[in-house]
Amino acid sequence: xxxxxxxxxxxxxxxxxxxxxxxxxxxxxxxxxxxxxxxxxxxxxxxxxxxxxxxxxxxxxxxxxxxxxxxxxxxxxxxxxxxxxxxxxxxxxxxxxxxxxxxxxxxxxxxxxxxxxxxxxxxxxxxxxxxxxxxxxxxxxxxxxxxxxxxxxxxxxxxxxxxxxxxxxxxxxxxxxxxxxxxxxxxxxxxxxxxxxxxxxxxxxxxxxxxxxxxxxxxxxxxxxxxxxxxxxxxxxxxxxxxxxxxxxxxxxxxxxxxxxxxxxxxxxxxxxxxxxxxxxxxxxxxxxxxxxxxxxxxxxxxxxxxxxxxxxxxxxxxxxxxxxxxxxxxxxxxxxxxxxxxxxxxxxxxxxxxxxxxxxxxxxxxxxxxxxxxxxxxxxxxxxxxxxxxxxxxxxxxxxxxxxxxxxxxxxxxxxxxxxxxxxxxxxxxxxxxxxxxxxxxxxxxxxxxxxxxxxxxxxxxxxxxxxxxxxxxxxxxxxxxxxxxxxxxxxxxxxxxxxxxxxxxxxxxxxxxxxxxxxxxxxxxxxxxxxxxxxxxxxxxxxxxxxxxxxxxxxxxxxxxxxxxxxxxxxxxxxxxxxxxxxxxx
Ligand code: ASP
Numbered sequence: 001x002x003x004x005x006x007x008x009x010x011x012x013x014x015x016x017x018x019x020x021x022x023x024x025x026x027x028x029x030x031x032x033x034x035x036x037x038x039x040x041x042x043x044x045x046x047x048x049x050x051x052x053x054x055x056x057x058x059x060x061x062x063x064x065x066x067x068x069x070x071x072x073x074x075x076x077x078x079x080x081x082x083x084x085x086x087x088x089x090x091x092x093x094x095x096x097x098x099x100x101x102x103x104x105x106x107x108x109x110x111x112x113x114x115x116x117x118x119x120x121x122x123x124x125x126x127x128x129x130x131x132x133x134x135x136x137x138x139x140x141x142x143x144x145x146x147x148x149x150x151x152x153x154x155x156x157x158x159x160x161x162x163x164x165x166x167x168x169x170x171x172x173x174x175x176x177x178x179x180x181x182x183x184x185x186x187x188x189x190x191x192x193x194x195x196x197x198x199x200x201x202x203x204x205x206x207x208x209x210x211x212x213x214x215x216x217x218x219x220x221x222x223x224x225x226x227x228x229x230x231x232x233x234x235x236x237x238x239x240x241x242x243x244x245x246x247x248x249x250x251x252x253x254x255x256x257x258x259x260x261x262x263x264x265x266x267x268x269x270x271x272x273x274x275x276x277x278x279x280x281x282x283x284x285x286x287x288x289x290x291x292x293x294x295x296x297x298x299x300x301x302x303x304x305x306x307x308x309x310x311x312x313x314x315x316x317x318x319x320x321x322x323x324x325x326x327x328x329x330x331x332x333x334x335x336x337x338x339x340x341x342x343x344x345x346x347x348x349x350x351x352x353x354x355x356x357x358x359x360x361x362x363x364x365x366x367x368x369x370x371x372x373x374x375x376x377x378x379x380x381x382x383x384x385x386x387x388x389x390x391x392x393x394x395x396x397x398x399x400x401x402x403x404x405x406x407x408x409x410x411x412x413x414x415x416x417x418x419x420x421x422x423x424x425x426x427x428x429x430x431x432x433x434x435x436x437x438x439x440x441x442x443x444x445x446x447x448x449x450x451x452x453x454x455x456x457x458x459x460x461x462x463x464x465x466x467x468x469x470x471x472x473x474x475x476x477x478x479x480x481x482x483x484x485x486x487x488x489x490x491x492x493x494x495x496x497x498x499x500x501x502x503x504x505x506x507x508x509x510x511x512x513x514x515x516x517x518x519x520x521x522x523x524x525x526x527x528x529x530x531x532x533x534x535x536x537x538x539x540x541x542x543x544x545x546x547x548x549x550x551x552x553x554x555x556x557x558x559x560x561x562x563x564x565x566x567x568x569x570x571x572x573x574x575x576x577x578x579x580x581x582x583x584x585x586x587x588x
Contacts, residue, residue, distance in 0.1 A: 002073055002103075008044025012092045014078045019095065021046060022103065024133065025070045026113065028063070035063050036094075039074065040113075042138060047081070047094040048074055055097065062100045069106035069113065069130075075099040126561045128552055140549050144537045146262055148215055151235055154257045158250065160211040160237065165200035167217070171511065172198050173447050176220035179230070182577040193219035196530060198447060199515050201238035202487055205526040206518045210240035215533060224556050226545045227479070227535055231554075235482070235536075238528030244470050244486050247527050248273075248426055251482070255424065255474065262540060265422055271474075275429040283407070284318075284400030286430070289478030291423040292416035294320045294407050296400070297380050299391060308368040310348065316399050319351075319391035321381035322410045326354040326388045333364075339409060340392060345402040353377060353389040408478065417477070419542045424476045429453070432469040433500065441502045446471045448497055449515075450485035451527075457493075464500055470527070481536055484529025491519040 003022040010019065023041035037048040050060045066072065076095035085091030110126075111119025113133050124131040131137055152162070171178050174195035181191040194200075196218045204212045214236045221230060235254075239247060252271050259265040272290070279288050282295045296318050303317035311317050328336075333352055340347035353363040353374055361374045369377075381389055390406060392399045411417050432452050433442040442464060444450060452460060456467040470486035488494045494516055498508035508516070534546035547553040554560050574581065 006043035007039050007041040007046040008089065010046060010078055010090055010093055010095075012080060015080050015093060017078045018075070019078055020073065020075045021048075021095065022071070022073045024106075024113075025066050025068055025072060027068070028066055030064060035060055037063060037066065037097075039072070040133070044090055045088060046090045048076065048097050049094045050097050059097055059100055062102070063097070066100075066102070067106060067108065069109050070102055071104040071106070073101045073103055122555070122561060125553070125555060128562050132551065137548070140537070140541055140543075141551060143262070143541050144533075144549050147258060147533070147537055147540065150258055150261050151215065151254065154254050155211075155213045155237070158211065158253075160213040161209060162214055163204060163209065163212055164214060165194070165197040165216070167193060169194050169200075172196060173444070174198065174218075174220065175443070175447070176222040179219045179221050182579055184577050187578040195220050196234060197236050198449065199512070201236060201528060202449060202515060202523075202526065203518055205238055205240040205489075206521065206523045208240075208524075210524070210526075211237075212239075212528075213237045224554070224558060226547070227538070229534065229546060229550065229554055230558050232546070232550075233533040234530040235533050236528075236530040237484075238526060240524040240526040242486075242525070242527060244428070244472065244527065247484065247486075247529060248428075248472060251474065251529055251531070252424075252426075255476075255481075258536075258540075259422065263422075267422075267424070271424045271426055273426040273428050276427055276431065276468075277429065279427050280400060284402075284404035285478075286427055287473065287475040287478055287480045288404075288425065288427075289408060289411065289417060289423070290425050291418060291421050291477055292411045292414075294322060294411065296320060296403060296407075299377060299380065302373070302377055302380065303391070303393070306368050306373070308365060310351075311393050314393035314399070315396040317391060317393040318399060318403055319377075319381070319389050320403060320407050320410070321378075321383045322388045322390060323384070323414070324386050324388075325410070325414075326356050326386050328352075328354075328388055336390065336406065336409075340402045340406055345405055346398060347392050347402040348394060350406075351391040351393070353391070355383045355385055355387045355389065357385045359385055422476055424474065426472055427475055428472045429468045430471040430473070431465070432456075432467040432471075433464050435465055442500055444497075444501060445469065446483065446485050448501055448512075449487045449494070451488045451493075460496065460500065472529070474529075474531070476539055479535060479539055480532070481539065482529055482531030484527065486525075486527035489519060489523040489525055491516050494519060 004020045007021055007023045021039055023039040026038040026040040026045060029036045033052040035050045038045050039048055050063055052060060074097050076097040078093050079096050081092055081094045109130050110123055111117050113130060115135055117134060168181060168191040171192045172195045176195055178192035178195065181193065183189045183191060197214060197216055201212050216234055216236050217231055218234050219231050222228065256267050259267065276286055279286050284296060299317040299319055303311040337350040340350050351364050353361060355361055355378050361371050361378065363369065363374055377389060383389060392403050431445050432450065434445045436443055446469060450469045450471050453468045453470055459467045473483035474481045488497060495508065534549050537549040538546045541549060552560065
């Protein structure tokens with residue numbers, strides 16, 4: 001070893017020891033007769049010091065020539081510091097340096113390697129290896145590591161076995177576009193990268209490995225956001241001989257274990273469960289943030305039939321009651337109106353009712369509704385004097401969506417979305433299928449292997465849109481942490497499902513024949529789920545961006561700006577792969 005200790009482990013008990021440390025020069029302070037260096041490695045920072053008169057002049061000379069991020073090896077004596085820094089574990093000591101050896105020089109880094117850096121996102125990503133030296137980024141990766149270790153410990157105890165599945169496969173139907181890889185040995189043919197190991201884990205159930213898991217990379221070619229990356233990681237699981245409850249209990253157990261081990265948060269009660277239908281009705285979202293109330297109340301019966309066209313023509317009149325905001329100014333209400341009218345939400349307007357502290361009621365629809373009528377609205381919400389009722393009307397789905405956003409906005413404004421409060425929730429009974437207007441066909445809401453609820457199977461022929469699935473999501477603080485389903489394990493039902501989804505028998509056979517064939521060899525009842533591992537880490541770390549928890553993430557255009565990928569390949573490679581590129585890349 002080139003060192004006797006790390007930069008994070010020496011303390012007052014070590015005083016008097018002769019030590020050798022290695023690391024990066026974070027900062028040099030030259031105060032005339034005294035020179036200090038902050039030496040950093042993965043474990044922390046240790047202060048080095050030299051003093052004119054008592055230290056070797058040659059060593060002081062070397063120290064003065066060091067630059068930021070130089071890699072050095074240093075030898076010295078651990079001594080008690082005069083002015084201590086009790087904020088860091090090594091803050092009571094410093095090293096009185098007797099030798100310094102430069103192991104490597106460094107160019108001046110393009111941004112400061114400090115907790116609060118001056119580097120913008122793009123620059124930090126280009127030099128990600130420097131960004132990764134920063135303590136907050138390192139802590140995120142350490143958190144990720146612990147989450148992975150603890151997950152493995154828990155699942156191992158529960159007799160799950162981690163099995164790797166291939167990365168060069170063919171299309172998996174998780175609803176996104178595939179990334180594809182041309183095959184040199186099979187000209188004209190392509191592999192697809194797995195959107196998830198879905199079909200393989202089901203095949204493992206057929207093979208008898210009744211508890212499988214894998215912490216695994218998945219690939220989806222879709223538009224990117226803060227919580228999406230083209231390649232991301234799942235804790236992917238599958239179990240045989242189970243019912244929905246068994247899966248929910250097992251993975252609720254994993255979630256509680258992780259919270260307890262890593263966040264020291266213990267949930268005494270079972271996680272609440274809510275049907276998809278209720279989630280949509282009460283929160284306008286299939287991933288409600290239940291850290292706070294402000295549940296939706298539907299007002300069709302109170303709002304319609306009073307000659308107010310906006311309500312009369314609406315598919316739904318629905319509102320929320322915001323506590324203590326009756327004194328919102330005109331300007332604040334205008335802001336909220338603009339918020340719901342923005343193109344992504346598309347509401348036509350916002351109706352408000354102020355339930356004033358003196359008990360009077362004032363609204364933006366006083367022309368159409370008298371005070372008694374508005375009082376009955378307030379009663380519907382169980383509103384208290386001082387509350388503000390906000391109402392939207394229009395198309396059912398769009399209105400729910402807009403009111404969901406408004407509810408989250410108000411929750412945020414009122415400080416009700418506390419980052420250190422965790423409110424988990426199972427959303428269950430998702431619809432099996434969703435209708436797509438544009439292509440005029442049904443799509444699997446989860447994926448085509450999800451089983452309908454047995455009691456709804458009779459609806460498949462006549463009203464497929466009404467069939468509920470044995471599918472579930474785990475939602476925490478409004479973030480979808482994961483989801484899964486009980487699977488179809490019967491060949492005929494699976495065939496029927498493919499046909500409802502618009503596959504001909506030949507297409508289904510060509511794409512998923514291997515799975516349906518496997519179902520003919522004793523497929524056990526099975527089901528599973530997958531947690532988005534990056535999202536889980538971000539939630540634990542208190543961030544909205546999964547990028548912060550990925551060592552080498554891609555930017556919003558799917559680029560790795562550090563290695564400059566994707567990139568064009570040589571004519572030779574194209575020829576070998578029998579590929580011809582017709583697209584002319586813009587000159588850089
Ligand atoms: N494969 C699914 C997904 O990636 C999870 C599951 O159904 O187990 O969302």
